[in-house]
Amino acid sequence: MAQGFWTIDDFNVFSIEGLEHRMHALQTQIQPKFELIGEEISTYLSSRGTGEFYPHVAKHARRTVNPPNDSWVAFAPAKRGYKALPHFQIGLWGTHLFIILAVIYENPDKKGIAERLSKNLTSITALPDDFVISGDHMKPEAFKVNEIGLEGIASLLDRLQTVKKAEFIIGRHLPSSAATKLSEEEFINFAEETIDLIFPIYDIVIGK
Numbered sequence: 001m002a003q004g005f006w007t008i009d010d011f012n013v014f015s016i017e018g019l020e021h022r023m024h025a026l027q028t029q030i031q032p033k034f035e036l037i038g039e040e041i042s043t044y045l046s047s048r049g050t051g052e053f054y055p056h057v058a059k060h061a062r063r064t065v066n067p068p069n070d071s072w073v074a075f076a077p078a079k080r081g082y083k084a085l086p087h088f089q090i091g092l093w094g095t096h097l098f099i100i101l102a103v104i105y106e107n108p109d110k111k112g113i114a115e116r117l118s119k120n121l122t123s124i125t126a127l128p129d130d131f132v133i134s135g136d137h138m139k140p141e142a143f144k145v146n147e148i149g150l151e152g153i154a155s156l157l158d159r160l161q162t163v164k165k166a167e168f169i170i171g172r173h174l175p176s177s178a179a180t181k182l183s184e185e186e187f188i189n190f191a192e193e194t195i196d197l198i199f200p201i202y203d204i205v206i207g208k
Contacts, residue, residue, distance in 0.1 A: 115161070
């Protein structure tokens with residue numbers, strides 16, 4: 001059986017004690033994979049015709065004490081910085097892999113984004129059953145879109161407008177046990193399929 005692109009050791013990085021040791025493992029083990037994914041997926045996103053996307057591998061440079069509990073590569077149509085823009089992320093927690101569209105608290109247009117999404121709720125509820133939604137990218141937990149329903153989604157969007165730190169995260173989570181079974185090609189295909197499914201929501205978010 002072929003080696004999976006992700007290994008259980010990748011997920012176990014987030015169990016390593018101490019900032020220095022965990023950062024060393026991130027830099028040597030996971031970030032090279034993020035760099036590889038960054039090239040592939042930024043090219044794929046750029047081919048969709050809404051502008052050029054650039055990869056941003058999380059460096060966690062500001063951390064001085066607490067080691068990161070997750071890490072990612074983000075994709076945005078800007079060379080410098082991505083946090084103020086709606087962006088895509090592919091990353092890992094210790095328990096699962098995530099592929100998401102994210103509007104995080106630094107975004108200055110959260111009210112407008114929430115209003116546009118509120119007028120297009122069916123674009124969210126029409127997603128496949130394995131899609132999840134969240135209001136906080138700092139927490140690994142998320143709600144299944146088909147379980148939270150219209151009322152729950154509306155509540156998250158209302159919070160996005162009124163609460164300074166509220167966020168909008170939507171995409172797929174893949175348990176580590178499933179992620180480690182995918183070859184590089186299978187994983188890239190899965191990531192591109194996920195992006196295809198959430199790109200119409202991205203278009204709404206950016207007001208296209």
